[in-house]
Amino acid sequence: MGKKEAGKPRGRMSAYAFFVQTCREEHKKKHPSEGVQFAEFSKKCSDRWKLMGPPEKKRFDQMSEKDKSRYEREMAAWTPTEEGAGKRKKQKKDPNAPKRALSAFFHYCAEERPKVREANPSYSVGDVAKELGARWAKVTDKTKYDALAAADKQRYEAEMANYRGGGGAKKQKVSPVKAVKAPVAEVDESDEEEDDDEEEDSD
Template sequence: MPRAKADKPRGRMSSYAYFVQTCREEHRKKHPNEAIAFAAFSKKCSERWKVMSDKEKKRFVDMADKDKSRYEAEMKTYVPPPGGGKKGKGKRRPKDPNAPKRALSAFFWFCNDERPALRAANPDSTVGDIAKSLGKKWAEVDESVKAKYEAMADKDKARYAREMAAYKSGLASNAAEDDEEDEDDDDEEDDE
């Protein structure tokens, strides 16, 4: 299938990639109806490549050099599309520093209480080790203790909901104020 002009040139292939491609074509000619188990096939190609002499590899090295020249020539004339040419979701929106902080889960409230003591007892532990220890402690903790932290999490969730509602209404009112200011500016221009 031909590529559109704006598409980035196909990447260059290595000498080993050319070798594997050639092996695959040879295998298909010898066994046209046989499905190729790629993992086993790739392993055999790798073993074969390792025992090949430089003289035998030269053909594939030349193919790779030729493809490298093609790629570099195409890249000289390639102009990326505006907007970076990225496919998919695109860039993330930056986080608003005025937005309320998210609610903590019961586990995180537990970690905030237990981490200083754990760190003091194990000063040489890494962050990952401490996190694993906290996870194990949380799994073993009593239901009554968990209930305390779940209540804290529920309270924090309510706080977050309140603050988020106020934040969103503030955004809506700010947007409305901006619209009103724009209308006022338009009225002043009409008067002239």
């Protein structure tokens, strides 16, 4: 595991991770002087989680979604240090490799960024990113962007299948998925790099 770059946003937490965190806090309140046996505690948490139904897990799912928005917002505003940027440059990418699929948030950014820039011409790149993150947090119906992300994921998987099948020598063209309307050209390169980070953190 590589060393985390200083200042980089904390990775997002899953619903189960929030559940375990809550269980740990409850245990500390009930038994403040008692230590936690990790293996036994983890097994109990796992067993409890398996017995819980969707209604009981709902609040943890909501906590996870909220943390995901926090993570995407912070990643959009985060700028790698020179040291971190230098490490990125050492990683050579095959120019023939398919473009990574964008998340719902980045499809939203591609659509809204021109509007934010037009309304705020004096904004820096960081200011625009923060504004987009703030707006995204207020979006109540993200169905459209989830659909775009799902379609883009299918496009990426199809292109990767062709890419791997062809040995990566030549990128075979795949018919674009009609559902993906957000033009990739409108997405800043920094967005794509951030999306790479998101996938790496979720591994």
